[in-house]
Amino acid sequence: MSRLAFAFDLDGTIVDSRKDIVFSVNRTLNYYHLPELPFERIVSYVGNGARVLMERVLGENLKIIDLDEAVRKFREIYLEHCIDESYIFDGIYECIGIIKRGGHYLFVITNKPSPHSIKILKHFNILPILDGVFCQDTMKALKPDPVTIKELLEKYHLRPEDFYMIGDSKVDVDFAHSAGAISIMVGYGGVISQEEYNNTSSHFKANTTSDLIRIIDYIVCK
Structure with a gap:
């Protein structure tokens, strides 16, 4: 054969990897003094890469937050926590x-x-x-x-x-x-x-x- x-x-x-991704997203939101999002809502945004994820997470807040910076912050946090749970x-x-x-x-x-x-x-x-x-x-x-x-x-x-x-x-x-x-x-x-x-x-x-x-x-x- x-x-x-x-x-x-x-x-x-x-x-x-859902728990670690959700944790890292919410830590990123904490960094920007934004309210955390529910687990299932964040999971529903997963699947098309970090940029799309953060674009969906931030929504209207992108008017005041730079998306590239937010993606970098998320990746930084997630790299530290990607094997926690x-x-x-x-x-x-x-x-x-x-x-x-x-x-x-x-x-x-x-x-x-x-x-x-x-x-x-x-x-x-x-x-x-x-x-x-x-x-x-x-x-x-x-x-x-x-x-x-x-x-x-x-x-x-x-x-x-x-x-x-x-x-x-x-x-x-x-x-x-x-x-x-x-x-x-x-x-x-x-x-x-x-x-x-x-x-x-x-x-x-x-x-x-x-x-x-x-x-x-x-x-x-x-």
Whole structure:
């Protein structure tokens, strides 16, 4: 069997980072003497990067607050607190084990900045076993632009149908499909709505990490 490639998104796929993101957003609001926002409201703003997150959080306050400065402040606070309460989802180590025992490539592709991503991946002892990490500041273009997958296909001499993108959002699914790759959408991350999960068309869907284990096992054994 030829080698396959599996790429994981980070937030909502490998780790549940919601508490640390919400804490850091509210600390940023504290810095500007603004009232904190509820957990679920902030989570509903997550998924399109820090700039969009802070734009949504600040809303009308952007008339008096510089967005670039607010994004820098949020990233500074979040870098300090990004592993305080974040945890790896049960079953992810097993998924990784199946992939690596099969001799396949393993990547993380995230729109999160590299300082935060690397700190999280080191903390959970995932970084050393990866074949590559691609982040907001190390990719030519953010997901869903397919350039990163296309570069990996060329570098590792892979066919698009041998590349599997695992993520919790439509962005990840579109990222895979635009490169001709296979999408595995997960529904356990707690960030996207059930409606978005149900309405997004992907090759595979994993409601739980147990589902994801079965899907990956099926792929590497077929």
